[in-house]
Amino acid sequence: MKWFAIAVIAASLLLPPFLAGDFYINLASQILIAAIFALSLNLLVGFGGMTSLGHASYLGVAAYISALLTSRYGLGHGSAAVVSIAGTVAMAAIFGVIALRATGLGFLMITLALSQVLWGLAYRMSNVTNGDNGIAGLTRPAPFGISINSPASFYWFVLIVAAFAFLMMAIFVSSAFGSSLKGVRDQPRRMAALGFNPWLIRWITFIYAGFWGGVSGLLYVYYHKYIHPTSLSTTSSAEALLGVIAGGSGTMGGPVVGAAVVLLIKNYASAYVERWNMLLGLVFLFIVLVMPTGIVPGVSRLTAAIRRAPP
Amino acid sequence: MTAAASNLALEVINLKKAFGGLAVTQDVSLAVRPGERRLIIGPNGAGKTTLFNQISGDLRPNSGLIRLFGFDITQLPPYRRAHAGLSRTYQIITLFATDTLEHNVALGLLGLRSSRWQMWRPMSLYSDLAAEARRALDAVGLLHLAAHPISDIAYGERRRVELAVALAQKPRVLLLDEPLAGLSNTERSTVKSLIASIPRETTVIMIEHDMDTALDLAETVTLLNYGRVIVDGGRDAVIADELTREVYLGT
Numbered sequence: 001m002k003w004f005a006i007a008v009i010a011a012s013l014l015l016p017p018f019l020a021g022d023f024y025i026n027l028a029s030q031i032l033i034a035a036i037f038a039l040s041l042n043l044l045v046g047f048g049g050m051t052s053l054g055h056a057s058y059l060g061v062a063a064y065i066s067a068l069l070t071s072r073y074g075l076g077h078g079s080a081a082v083v084s085i086a087g088t089v090a091m092a093a094i095f096g097v098i099a100l101r102a103t104g105l106g107f108l109m110i111t112l113a114l115s116q117v118l119w120g121l122a123y124r125m126s127n128v129t130n131g132d133n134g135i136a137g138l139t140r141p142a143p144f145g146i147s148i149n150s151p152a153s154f155y156w157f158v159l160i161v162a163a164f165a166f167l168m169m170a171i172f173v174s175s176a177f178g179s180s181l182k183g184v185r186d187q188p189r190r191m192a193a194l195g196f197n198p199w200l201i202r203w204i205t206f207i208y209a210g211f212w213g214g215v216s217g218l219l220y221v222y223y224h225k226y227i228h229p230t231s232l233s234t235t236s237s238a239e240a241l242l243g244v245i246a247g248g249s250g251t252m253g254g255p256v257v258g259a260a261v262v263l264l265i266k267n268y269a270s271a272y273v274e275r276w277n278m279l280l281g282l283v284f285l286f287i288v289l290v291m292p293t294g295i296v297p298g299v300s301r302l303t304a305a306i307r308r309a310p311p
Numbered sequence: 312m313t314a315a316a317s318n319l320a321l322e323v324i325n326l327k328k329a330f331g332g333l334a335v336t337q338d339v340s341l342a343v344r345p346g347e348r349r350l351i352i353g354p355n356g357a358g359k360t361t362l363f364n365q366i367s368g369d370l371r372p373n374s375g376l377i378r379l380f381g382f383d384i385t386q387l388p389p390y391r392r393a394h395a396g397l398s399r400t401y402q403i404i405t406l407f408a409t410d411t412l413e414h415n416v417a418l419g420l421l422g423l424r425s426s427r428w429q430m431w432r433p434m435s436l437y438s439d440l441a442a443e444a445r446r447a448l449d450a451v452g453l454l455h456l457a458a459h460p461i462s463d464i465a466y467g468e469r470r471r472v473e474l475a476v477a478l479a480q481k482p483r484v485l486l487l488d489e490p491l492a493g494l495s496n497t498e499r500s501t502v503k504s505l506i507a508s509i510p511r512e513t514t515v516i517m518i519e520h521d522m523d524t525a526l527d528l529a530e531t532v533t534l535l536n537y538g539r540v541i542v543d544g545g546r547d548a549v550i551a552d553e554l555t556r557e558v559y560l561g562t
Contacts, residue, residue: 176421176437177430183407183418190405193367194480195393195422208430 013159017152025151026223027267031260032155032162033219038243038255039169040212045241046250047173048205049185050100051108053237054115057095058213060232061118062088063221067135068128077141085214092210096203115237122229134228138221148222158219165212170252172208181205242280246287248294257295261287319378320345320514321366321484326375328358328365328538335361336372337538343484343531345380346511350529350546351518352559357535359518360402363486366516367399368392379484393422396483400473400490402518406461412472413457416444419476447479448472451505467498474505478513485509487517491524499524522560526550534559 016028037059044050065084069075075083099110122129129135140148148157172178180201183191188198221227230236239262247258265283269276291298321343328336335358343349351359364370366377368389377385384392406415417440421427426437434440448454451471456464461472470490477485490506491499503524509515519525526532532549534542536559542552549555 171433172430174433174435175430176426176432176434177428179414179418179421179434180427186407187405189369189389190401191418191422192389193369193393193399194419194476195390196427197388197390 017155022151025155027263029151029155029158029223031263032158033216033223034240034243034259034263035256036162036165036212036219037216038240038247038259039166039252040209040216041240042244042249042251042255043169043172043205043209043212045244046248046254047178047181047185048202048209050103050202050206051241052099052111053108053234053241054095054099054111054113055209055213055240056232056234056236057111057115057118058088058092058210059217059220059236060122060227060229061091062214062217063227063231064122064129064135066218067138067221067227071135071138077139081141081218084218085211088214088217089207089211092207092213093203095210096206100199100202100206112234112237115232115234119229119232119234122232129229132229134226136226138225138227140222140225154223158223161215161219165215166252166256169212173252177201177204242284246284246294248296248298251294251296254294254296261295318345318381319343320347320380321516322376322378322381323362323366324376324378326362326365326372326377328361328370328372335538336365339375339535339538339540341533341540341543343514343516345483345514347514348528348530349514349516350525350532351516351535352520352522352525352532353535353541354559358538359535360488361538362535363399363488363518367397367486390422393480397486398477398480398482398484399486400477400488402488402492404466404469404473406469406472406476408462409460411458411460412448412453412464412475413441413444415461415472416447416475416479417441419479420444420447423480444479447475450478451475452501467494467501470494470498470502471505474502478509482513484514484516487515487519489518489520491519491521503528 016025020028037055041052041055044052044055062084065087066080069080069083070077095114098114099107102110123131140154142148143157146153148154173181180191180196184196184198184201192198220231240259243258243262244255245258246261247256248254261283262280265280266276269279273279287295319342321341323339323341326336326339327334339362351362353359361370365372368387372385375385376383379392379395379397382395384395387395407418420440420443445454445457448457451474453468453471453475456468461469474490487506490502494502499521506515506517506528517525517528526546529546531544532546533540534549534555541558542549542554
């Protein structure tokens, strides 16, 4: 059963470039990028108990920095990537200090407010960001001189980064630090009495989540070769949060499944219905009603129940 | 932190704490020698747990001083106090319900180690941590349940896990907040002998209502009432005191 599941996952990750057309290969790339983004948000929401409604800040800022540096200042992709990730991480460190003055709803509101500031800046500072027109005509990098301009080659590139990101975050949450993080999520007072510094643990996690958010932002701008203020919008943050919650927060598989569900609905439904957001809402309502803890925990409980049941 | 010329394990000087107009700790001073077994008693609402919360750092006093082995810890956050050698248990059990007993104790051990910052290595690879956690569980007679989640075990066993977590940290000063609350008679005697077997390197300060059991464990007793120390001294002297009979034991 376990090997069967692994085989299905491996096949669905490795086969698209061989079997599917360009549209589906591109869709798969987008799902993987959204999955990295949702996984990074899940570090905060699921493992840290810090519900953020401003995570698009990290995706958007990394994407904008890379776009500006490569298009306007003629920097190479390598150094632009390093600078944009460093900038995003520094921003996460500062935003973390501000947002972590509060927990719960207060934290959510501060992250929302900070991301709204950035979104507003992207719209209004049109001499830098080109405002509502966005920045177009961007290029993709060529890692080790290999072109990733075709859908299939780009997919392989994203798959490698996504696999690495998944692995790093999986190790992070199962590490000693990850155990402290989960402890602080459940019982901060107890953890402090045991010798853990709850604030510092949350802050480091906030920065780490910002780092992976930034990585997904780079992939996002490489894929679209275009960046627009909507990448920084609350809708973008909320979509990822919905994905995390629907897929199963606090699990590693949940955000991946959730991100896939969001993107599939977005791409399929928008072809048939104009108000696809409504459909998205209905699907999430259904998921939350049937499986309150999310798809991944819900399905694994279901399969466990089926296996336990007498034949 | 400045070292004071003091040979006391824990010293509380003129501690005051009020919630709004309600003075919960009016003026409490305590002096506990290293290795001492101190029992704190008093009617409900006397301010016993509030006093513990100030010593452990969960609450900041309005004024007064708290010294641990001569060091002023009054302004330190709780985690710094833990690193200075202070451990506590809670009246209401606060273990991690879905985690195993072993993981609960290991987390306590981890709290005092620098490896708690390690991010690139799965925690399951720390075999020394697991081994030490299992030793601590063995000491409270729960090794056979080490792999079970807390939610699987009985209330009395959870009390023992609480003790195991605190004792695994090898604290210099241990605060026990009603360690016998809600236990059956047999569980009571198990926990009692566990507390009696705590090594003398650890100073023990205990809040407890079960006088029959607690008095056997205590050498000195402090009686609190309305946020003040009413009687303080050797066990027998405090028990014989008129005020103790009047306020607490009831004649």
